[in-house]
Amino acid sequence: MAYRLRVACVQLNAVNEKDDNIALAERLVAHAAETGAELVVLPEKWTGIGPPDVIRSVAESIDDGEATLAMRDWAKTHGITLHGGSIVERRDGRDKLSNTTVVISPEGEIVATYRKIHLFDVQVGGHVYRESETEEPGDRLVLTEVEDWKVGLTICYDLRFPELYRLLALEGCEALAVPAAFTLFTGKDHWEPLLRARAIENQCFVVAANQWGSYADGKAAYGRSMIIDPWGIVLAQAPDEDGVVTAELDRSRLEDVRRRVPSLANRQPAAYQWPAGV
DSSP: OOOEEEEEEEEOOOOSOHHHHHHHHHHHHHHHHHTTOSEEEOOTTTTOOSSHHHHHHHOBOTTTOHHHHHHHHHHHHHTOEEEOOOEEEOOTTOSSBEEEEEEEOTTSOEEEEEEOSSOOEEEETTEEEEGGGTBOOOOOOOEEEETTEEEEEOOGGGGGOHHHHHHHHHTTOSEEEOOBOOBHHHHHHHHHHHHHHHHHHHTOEEEEOBOEEEEETTEEEEOOOEEEOTTSOEEEEOOSSSEEEEEEEEHHHHHHHHHHSOTTTTOOGGGOOOOTTO
């Protein structure tokens, strides 16, 4: 069993054409691999982000789409597990798109697929966000294994739904991946507290790759990609620029935290009931 796992978050600002974003991601993934990372995580919608016309223009099939084929090649070339952040997925027979994560093995094969469950339909900072205009929600939790580590898959707005993370932890998660394009307005107050809370309450590592910078209609992403340990300590944080941050996850640290404060073991499921009608 691998007790240590070196991980990297890729941070970028997807304001260019899809091909340019793919070229930038390729360079950053290569840099992450050079640091010795075994798991590299891209941010949410790294091929392009913006209004509905932009979202539709970058959509692709995960079977043979340009970005997916590129990611499979990068994973194989560098011998890494590549968490594809998320891309906009087009599926046959469906009117709406999906916000989709693919995890790719060092052999270049897709080993897990997760579709974002919680769609970002909010009004904050003077801006309206309506992901449901173009996208449909996913409907299942997904875990995968990376070098014997169980990793739970989530995307951005999912972060505000702690029940999702608790269920992943109860399924055995040791690390939680959170690719995001978390807004600047909410991020300055909520990004770090929410990430640290998910790490602390579930006693898991959190690996959160965020977009940064302005992208469309005055909107902006917060950046500050982070890697956090099960005690809530920030192991690495990105500055406000394109780049890579890395850290080493140590399973003995996780085991120590869970032994000293056994909150997962001390749960009382029989006492928990959802309110009627929920």
